Amino acid sequence: MFHLQNITKVYRRRQQEVVAFKATSLDIGLGEYVAVVGPSGSGKTTLLSMLGGMLSPDTGKVWFEGESLYDLPINERTRRRREQIGFVFQTFNLVPYLTALENVQVPLFLHGVGKSEQRDRAVALLEQVGLGNRIEHKPSELSTGQQQRVALARTLANNPRLILADEPTGNLDPDSREAVLSMFDQFVREGRTIVMVTHDPGAAARASRRLCLNDGMLVAPEEIPTTRAA
Ligand SMILES: Nc1ncnc2c1ncn2[C@@H]1O[C@H](COP(=O)(O)OP(=O)(O)O)[C@@H](O)[C@H]1O
Numbered sequence: 001m002f003h004l005q006n007i008t009k010v011y012r013r014r015q016q017e018v019v020a021f022k023a024t025s026l027d028i029g030l031g032e033y034v035a036v037v038g039p040s041g042s043g044k045t046t047l048l049s050m051l052g053g054m055l056s057p058d059t060g061k062v063w064f065e066g067e068s069l070y071d072l073p074i075n076e077r078t079r080r081r082r083e084q085i086g087f088v089f090q091t092f093n094l095v096p097y098l099t100a101l102e103n104v105q106v107p108l109f110l111h112g113v114g115k116s117e118q119r120d121r122a123v124a125l126l127e128q129v130g131l132g133n134r135i136e137h138k139p140s141e142l143s144t145g146q147q148q149r150v151a152l153a154r155t156l157a158n159n160p161r162l163i164l165a166d167e168p169t170g171n172l173d174p175d176s177r178e179a180v181l182s183m184f185d186q187f188v189r190e191g192r193t194i195v196m197v198t199h200d201p202g203a204a205a206r207a208s209r210r211l212c213l214n215d216g217m218l219v220a221p222e223e224i225p226t227t228r229a230a
């Protein structure tokens, strides 16, 4: 699904250069469940953003399904992102003044799905994540775990082949954490690809593969300094 070639991403701030990510070669196959682990500041979010078409590397190419993602015109890249990629963040990015139902309807609306079908599909998705009885609640009226599940339902609305998650269990109570991880297990069984940044060793252990980052570089697990682990 992905092939990264000679990638570097450098941030420049106040005369200081930070190599946020550097890799000569990295492949992520279709249907893989990859956990990205490493200390805070090691480049995990930078990698995820480049995979998601949201951050252009300074050098190198990100091949996505045989196309060089950052050589595509911006509208084509946006279209790939909207049609094929689902994002799950630690902060759920729900629209606060919309209900759970309306939040899930947004991507369907953007896809041009008709009004009544939007509603039916959004209800079905919320039922799938166990929130069929909360569809009219606004984010502030839901628990953190429920908000994350609304965000998951919204992510699923586009039926994405690839899910990019940045610390999806970071803020959750044990039950909600388990609910999210079981859904991820199910996504993988459905043939989707997942790349998940996580500080949660139990979550990382459920992935089929772990990518370890330290100072922007891919390293062997034993090279991650435990003292700096976040
Ligand atoms: N927009 C930015 N401007 C400058 N430096 C940044 C920016 N984003 C991230 N960095 C730096 O790049 C490095 C990697 O960041 P990040 O990918 O967010 O790490 P992680 O997600 O592993 O915590 C860090 O040293 C961070 O301070």
Ligand SMILES: [Mg+2]
Pocket (backbone or CB within 6 Å): 044, 045, 046
């Ligand atoms: Mg991060």
